[in-house]
Amino acid sequence: MRTIFFILRKEFRQIFRHRVMLPMIFLMPIIQLLILSNAADFEVRNIYLHVVDRDLSPASRRLIGQFAASKHFVLTQTSFSAELGFRDLEANDADLVLEIPADFEKKLLRENEASLHLNVNAINATKAGLGQAYASAIIRDFNNNLRMEWLDMPDRQNPGRFDITHSFWFNPDLNYKAFMVPGILVMLVTLVGLFLAGINVVKEKEIGTIEQINVTPIHKSQFIVGKLLPFWIIANIELGMGLAFGKLVFHIPIAGSLWVVFGFAAIYLLVVLGMGLLISTVTETQQQAMFIAYFVLVVFIMMSGLFTPIESMPGWAQKVTWFNPIAYFVDVMRMVLLKGSGWYEIRLHVYAMMAMALAVNTLAVLNYRKVGA
Amino acid sequence: MKSIRIDSVSKRYGQVRALDQVSIEVEKGELFGLIGPDGAGKTTLMRILVTLLLPDSGTAEVEGWDVRKDYRKIRRLVGYMPGRFSLYQDLSVEENLRFFATLFGTTVEANYDTIKDIYGQIEPFRKRKAGKLSGGMKQKLALSCALVHRPTVLFLDEPTTGVDPVSRKEFWDILSRLQEQGITILVSTPYMDEASRCGRVALIQKGKILGVDTPGGIVKEFQYPLLAVQSRDTYRLLQDLRRQSWAHSVYPFGEYIHLALSGPIGENTVVHLLESLNHQDIEVHSIVPGIEDSFMERMRAMEENGGIYPKS
Numbered sequence: 001m002r003t004i005f006f007i008l009r010k011e012f013r014q015i016f017r018h019r020v021m022l023p024m025i026f027l028m029p030i031i032q033l034l035i036l037s038n039a040a041d042f043e044v045r046n047i048y049l050h051v052v053d054r055d056l057s058p059a060s061r062r063l064i065g066q067f068a069a070s071k072h073f074v075l076t077q078t079s080f081s082a083e084l085g086f087r088d089l090e091a092n093d094a095d096l097v098l099e100i101p102a103d104f105e106k107k108l109l110r111e112n113e114a115s116l117h118l119n120v121n122a123i124n125a126t127k128a129g130l131g132q133a134y135a136s137a138i139i140r141d142f143n144n145n146l147r148m149e150w151l152d153m154p155d156r157q158n159p160g161r162f163d164i165t166h167s168f169w170f171n172p173d174l175n176y177k178a179f180m181v182p183g184i185l186v187m188l189v190t191l192v193g194l195f196l197a198g199i200n201v202v203k204e205k206e207i208g209t210i211e212q213i214n215v216t217p218i219h220k221s222q223f224i225v226g227k228l229l230p231f232w233i234i235a236n237i238e239l240g241m242g243l244a245f246g247k248l249v250f251h252i253p254i255a256g257s258l259w260v261v262f263g264f265a266a267i268y269l270l271v272v273l274g275m276g277l278l279i280s281t282v283t284e285t286q287q288q289a290m291f292i293a294y295f296v297l298v299v300f301i302m303m304s305g306l307f308t309p310i311e312s313m314p315g316w317a318q319k320v321t322w323f324n325p326i327a328y329f330v331d332v333m334r335m336v337l338l339k340g341s342g343w344y345e346i347r348l349h350v351y352a353m354m355a356m357a358l359a360v361n362t363l364a365v366l367n368y369r370k371v372g373a
Numbered sequence: 374m375k376s377i378r379i380d381s382v383s384k385r386y387g388q389v390r391a392l393d394q395v396s397i398e399v400e401k402g403e404l405f406g407l408i409g410p411d412g413a414g415k416t417t418l419m420r421i422l423v424t425l426l427l428p429d430s431g432t433a434e435v436e437g438w439d440v441r442k443d444y445r446k447i448r449r450l451v452g453y454m455p456g457r458f459s460l461y462q463d464l465s466v467e468e469n470l471r472f473f474a475t476l477f478g479t480t481v482e483a484n485y486d487t488i489k490d491i492y493g494q495i496e497p498f499r500k501r502k503a504g505k506l507s508g509g510m511k512q513k514l515a516l517s518c519a520l521v522h523r524p525t526v527l528f529l530d531e532p533t534t535g536v537d538p539v540s541r542k543e544f545w546d547i548l549s550r551l552q553e554q555g556i557t558i559l560v561s562t563p564y565m566d567e568a569s570r571c572g573r574v575a576l577i578q579k580g581k582i583l584g585v586d587t588p589g590g591i592v593k594e595f596q597y598p599l600l601a602v603q604s605r606d607t608y609r610l611l612q613d614l615r616r617q618s619w620a621h622s623v624y625p626f627g628e629y630i631h632l633a634l635s636g637p638i639g640e641n642t643v644v645h646l647l648e649s650l651n652h653q654d655i656e657v658h659s660i661v662p663g664i665e666d667s668f669m670e671r672m673r674a675m676e677e678n679g680g681i682y683p684k685s
Contacts, residue, residue, distance in 0.1 A: 006475040010464070017463050208459030212518070215423045215453045216476040217445060 003218050007226025011200070015230060025196070029188040029238055030245060036187075037180045037250060046312045047131040049073045050094035052085045057105035063142050067098070072134045085119065089169060095121045095311075096131050108146075121169055123338050125179045127309055177250045182333035183306040185242040189235045189265065190300075190326055193272030194279075194293050197231040201280035202289040220368065228273045235269050236262065255340035264332050264346065267353045271325045274360035281367040300326045325356055374437070376401040376526055376557035377422065382431035384417055384580075391417040393580040394431070399559060399573075404552045406571030407561040408668070414580040415561035416456060419530045422559070423453040435526055449477070452524035454515050456531040462504030466495055466514055469503050470521055477522035484523050487554070491547055492517040509540040516547070527551065529560040533567065545570045565665040576668050583671040588664060595662040595670055597621050597633035600640060604652040613650050624669050631666055 015021050049067055053060050068075045076094060079085060085097035099117035101107075108114040118135055122128035204210040204227075213223060239262070246252040275296065283289040303310075303317060304326035310318055321327045328349045335341035343350070377399035384392040392414045399405045407415050420426040421433055424444035432439065438446045460469045470492065474481050481488075495513050498506065503514060512532060519527060529548075533541045545567065552558055552572075560571070568574045569588045576583040576591070584591065604610045607625065614623045614632055621635035632643070640657045647655045 003476065003478075006472065010461070010468075010472050013468065014461065014463050207462070208455060208457045209461060211425060211455050212453070212459050212473070213476070214425055215448055215451065216473070217448045217478075218476050 003222050004226050004229070007218075007223065008229060011226060011230045015234075021196070025192060025234055025238065026241070028191075029242055032188060033181065033184055033242060033245060034249075036184045037177050046309075047073050047095045047127065047134070048076045048093065048311065050077045050079070050085045050088045050097045051075065052080065052082055052097060052099045053078055054080050054102040055100050055104040059105040059108060059146075060100045063100065063139070064098075066138050066142055067135075070134065070138055072131070089119055089121050092121070092123075095124075095127060096135060098135065119169065123169075123179065123334055124309055178252045178338060179334065181246040181250050181252045182337045183304070183330045185239060185246065186304070186326060186329045186333055187301055187306060188242060189239050189269070190272050190297065190329075192235045192238055193231055193269050194276050194297055195290065196234075196276075197228050197273045198276030198279040198283075198289045198293050199286050200231065201227050201277060202283055202286050205280070206285045220365075224277065224365065224368065228277060231276075232266075232269050232273060235272075236265060239265050252337060254337050256336035256342060260336050260341075260343060260346065261333065263343075264329065264336075264350065264353070267350065267357055268325060268329045270357040271353060271360055274357060274364050275325075278360060278364040278367060281364060300324050303327065304330050306330050322352075323356075325353065328352055374401055375399065375434075376403065376436060377405075377559060378432075378434040379418070379422070380432045382418070382421060382428045382433050384414075384421065384426070384429050390580045392421075392428070395577075395580070395582055396431075397575050397582065397585060399557060401557055402552065402555050404548060404558045404560070404570070404572045406568050406574035407559060407577060408563075408565060408568050408574050408664070409561075409577035410563055412579075413577045415577060416530055417580075418577075419453075419528050419559070419561060423451055423528050424448060449522075450525050452519035452522070452527045454519040454527075454529045454532055456534065458511050458515060460503050460511075460515060460518060463502060465500050465502055466506070467499040469514060470517055473518045474521045479522050481521060484521055487523050488517045488520050490550060491520070508536055509543075512536060512540070512544065520551075524556065526557045526559070529558065531561055531563065533562060533564065541567070565663065565668060568664045574664075576671060578668075578672050578675070581675065583668065583675060591664055591667045592662060595633075595667040597635065597662075597670075599660050599662045599666060600632045600634065600643060601626075601629040601656075601658055601660045602632050602643065602647075603629050603654070603656040604647060605654045606652065610647070610652060613647070613652075617646070622670065622673055624666075626665065631660075631669075633666070633670070 015025075051064050051067070053064065064075070064078070067073050073096070077084075077088060082097075082099055085094065085099065088094035089097055097119035099119070101115065101117075104114050104116070116139065118132060120128045120132050201224075204213065243254070243258070243261070247254060276293070279289050279292050279296070283292060302308075303313070303321050303324055305321070306326070310321050310327060313321070332341075332346050332349050335346060339345075375398050377397070379395055379397045382392055382395045383390070395414070395418060397405075407418065409415055417426065421428050421440060422435055424440050424447050427441060432441075434440070435447045436450050438450070440447060461472070464472065470481055470488075474484070485492075491513050495506070495510050495517070498510065503511065506514060516529075516532070519529075533544055536544065541564075548558055548560065549570070562568075568591070571588060573585060573587050574591065575585045584594075586594070602610065602614065607628075607630065610630060611623060611625060614620050614630065619634055619636040619638045621633040622631075623633075624631050640659060643657050644655055647657075
């Protein structure tokens with residue numbers, strides 16, 4: 001323990017003495033947060049639609065058929081109860097719930113007016129907004145078609161009309177930044193963990209100090225912990241700073257518990273630091289480590305659901321994201337901060353993260369030994 | 374008891390044989406030199422002894438501990454100064470020294486008497502960053518760090534490479550004083566002239582040991598009369614001398630050519646021959662052979678013998 005403390009002290013001394021390191025750690029996140037959360041826009045496909053059809057009439061079938069034919073929607077479920085639809089919404093199995101009341105066709109025919117209800121999962125604000133707009137367009141189409149057909153009918157001069165009301169769940173104002181900022185925070189924390197930690201270990205190799213360290217009696221584990229722990233701490237501080245900044249500047253909601261956020265971050269960082277260590281074992285210079293870390297990071301971020309929803313990726317890519325730690329953390333951040341999810345709701349994410357932490361670190365340490373003595 | 378025992382150690386990197394059946398024994402308290410050109414295998418041997426590298430075959434022991442099995446024990450006992458300066462450039466002199474002391478679970482104060490001879494010279498600059506030190510001071514700091522835990526065996530890999538002649542002499546004086554404290558020192562160097570400062574030396578070339586002896590013994594083994602020859606066109610001189618039947622060996626040594634004679638040929642005969650070949654500014658004089666001559670001779674003999682040095 002004492003040895004680890006001495007290594008930690010040395011690491012922090014070096015970090016705080018580094019001309020580029022400090023601004024990189026504390027200034028860059030804020031700048032990136034400001035730039036990134038004001039940029040980027042999406043196009044939405046594969047909106048999961050749950051239809052609550054209590055009418056089961058030719059008119060309702062026709063409406064559903066039009067939804068199913070649209071490239072924007074994937075009909076995942078039809079049921080008869082609004083509860084089931086809402087449960088799907090909560091479980092993230094549906095993005096949109098279309099509720100068709102029992103007397104839809106009857107009212108449409110008799111009173112020339114009928115109402116539909118759309119429930120939208122607005123965690124992904126852009127997706128929700130666009131989904132709602134697409135749905136309205138389809139319904140308007142449906143409405144117009146009906147009108148035309150009925151105009152042809154001699155005995156029905158007044159075609160029916162109906163209105164749609166909708167409500168956004170979990171992100172009622174459709175605040176796009178509330179959706180982006182938590183994700184960007186994940187990226188920043190990952191940057192610190194993966195880049196700085198990996199580079200920090202390789203640096204000892206590059207300047208040859210690892211030789212001096214290796215001929216001392218300290219254990220490899222002490223050395224590794226001493227090298228990585230500073231960045232675990234710094235990344236957590238950075239997450240705290242980022243959340244505070246997001247709250248103050250972007251007014252992001254913090255619906256869930258911060259304990260859950262930091263608890264998950266603690267495990268997540270083990271994965272990221274393990275990856276940094278793994279990279280450092282296969283490289284000889286800081287430049288090489290940087291290059292590999294950059295490659296890994298870009299792929300992971302692009303496939304994390306941060307900028308483009310995972311749901312709109314092709315099937316194989318969605319499977320790849322099962323092994324993407326960033327995707328899990330982005331998801332958890334949004335679930336906890338926007339939806340108020342607790343440990344129970346994110347339990348699968350936690351298990352996945354634990355498994356990954358174990359796998360990555362085992363691999364890294366084994367590889368480290370092989371390269372060492 | 375032997376301090377270092379190396380028995381038929383071999384190590385290869387792909388196709389390159391870095392060490393080939395190397396066997397050396399070093400007594401306790403000895404100042405032992407490992408002398409050979411760049412790429413001879415000196416660093417590889419050092420790294421095996423300080424447990425940074427595993428040998429492919431053969432055994433090596435330091436203070437009776439096996440480098441494979443007892444590497445933890447060895448790491449407590451040895452001090453190692455790598456060829457390249459490898460301390461933290463962004464930490465101060467004092468911070469570097471204290472850091473390495475803590476890694477061995479000791480303090481600078483507890484071992485101050487071991488290092489004060491060396492550390493005392495750089496102590497006035499203890500607040501300075503290691504990266505800002507001059508070459509000689511860096512070297513002293515590295516030695517202080519290698520000594521801070523009172524090692525019984527000290528391994529120095531080319532400590533004087535790239536150091537000015539005055540600092541080199543000073544450094545060897547320090548090593549002699551450390552030897553007086555009873556520390557076994559294994560030092561490698563590409564400089565033949567430094568061999569005379571060692572108690573015994575091993576000559577190493579292409580991963581093979583050419584011989585182990587005292588510096589005097591190695592020189593004494595060179596039994597050919599030796600002449601230093603110089604003329605204006607060194608390259609032609611080299612070619613012309615090599616053609617002579619009485620020339621045992623001809624090697625360029627700086628501005629002179631060292632000519633070993635296999636027959637009873639006088640200086641004048643050589644001068645006359647060179648004059649007849651139209652050489653200008655001819656200078657020929659008899660010299661006492663040095664370690665370098667002996668080294669070249671052994672290397673030549675080894676190559677003629679198909680890579681095996683003939684046992685005398």
